[in-house]
Amino acid sequence: MAVNTKSLLSDSVVDLMNQAVIVSGNSYNKVDAYATIRQDDMASSIAFTVFSRMSAATTPLTDGTEATSTTMTDTKVTLTMAEYGAVITSTSLANIATAGKADLASAELVGVNLGETTDKLGLAAVEAGTNTIAADTAGTLDNLDLREAYTALANAGIAKFPDGRYVAFVNPSQVSDIKGDYITIAQNTDIGQATSGIVGALEGFTIVEDSNVTAGTVVCFGMNALGKAVALSPQLRVVEGSDNLGRTVNVGWYGVMKYGVIDQNALRVLTGV
Numbered sequence: 001m002a003v004n005t006k007s008l009l010s011d012s013v014v015d016l017m018n019q020a021v022i023v024s025g026n027s028y029n030k031v032d033a034y035a036t037i038r039q040d041d042m043a044s045s046i047a048f049t050v051f052s053r054m055s056a057a058t059t060p061l062t063d064g065t066e067a068t069s070t071t072m073t074d075t076k077v078t079l080t081m082a083e084y085g086a087v088i089t090s091t092s093l094a095n096i097a098t099a100g101k102a103d104l105a106s107a108e109l110v111g112v113n114l115g116e117t118t119d120k121l122g123l124a125a126v127e128a129g130t131n132t133i134a135a136d137t138a139g140t141l142d143n144l145d146l147r148e149a150y151t152a153l154a155n156a157g158i159a160k161f162p163d164g165r166y167v168a169f170v171n172p173s174q175v176s177d178i179k180g181d182y183i184t185i186a187q188n189t190d191i192g193q194a195t196s197g198i199v200g201a202l203e204g205f206t207i208v209e210d211s212n213v214t215a216g217t218v219v220c221f222g223m224n225a226l227g228k229a230v231a232l233s234p235q236l237r238v239v240e241g242s243d244n245l246g247r248t249v250n251v252g253w254y255g256v257m258k259y260g261v262i263d264q265n266a267l268r269v270l271t272g273v
Contacts, residue, residue: 013100014238017107021236021253024108028115030197030210031122032228034167034221036262039230045080046229048262053157079229079258084121086113087252089241106251107236114234114253120212123169125259126219126226129267141174141218141273143181146203149220149268154204158222158266161206168205168220171213174273175199182207218270225266232256 040046052073061067088106095102133152136144146168153166160166170178182200197208205220213219234255241248261267 020107021111024111025115029119035226035228079260085254092247135272141177150204221267227262
């Protein structure tokens with residue numbers, strides 16, 4: 001993670017703070033591992049392109065006759081950048097009283113905020129999906145709900161993630177409904193990033209427990225459902241405060257990005273579970 005600093009803190013301290021932000025941020029963001037991420041530095045917007053699939057060629061070709069060509073078509077989804085960030089102020093007295101731990105603690109808090117914020121932004125985007133499925137039994141998540149979502153995604157030809165499954169993000173309140181049903185699996189490293197929150201697999205889904213999902217809602221999706229556009233990757237910012245004696249340090253994060261749904265067909269939202 002890049003660092004932008006305007007303070008009297010030593011480089012070694014800032015490096016430790018940066019590592020704390022990275023570790024904490026990755027621990028609290030679970031959704032990015034399943035997002036299609038595109039970065040274009042300093043762009044005001046980024047377009048994602050979804051190409052339409054070709055129809056199955058079930059008619060035999062005729063000898064000496066040209067095969068009929070179809071025009072490639074696509075749909076573009078453009079995400080417009082937005083600024084995000086948060087800051088916390090640490091004081092010299094607090095740092096002295098904690099033997100230098102306050103600066104590192106402030107960085108850890110900033111990292112947690114970064115992870116929670118980006119996780120919520122990503123989940124809010126997919127929760128707003130237009131393809132909804134009402135609960136089989138109101139107020140309860142069961143296998144039939146997940147089976148219906150899986151069937152809809154599979155029939156639409158949606159690609160699974162490299163682990164061979166779709167993903168379902170579930171609030172802890174609903175995880176308890178299926179606790180006796182899912183198969184425990186290892187943490188997901190198949191998609192290139194260790195992901196916290198994975199509790200198991202059920203009905204063709206990797207089940208991710210995430211308190212940032214709205215209770216009563218489950219978001220089920222496959223590849224290229226969620227997009228993340230980045231113009232400036234979130235970075236640690238360390239800036240001296242306005243105190244005349246330099247007794248305060250502002251520690252925060254800042255990034256320019258946007259989450260959005262790329263392909264509505266690759267997403268199903270279970271409601272009323």
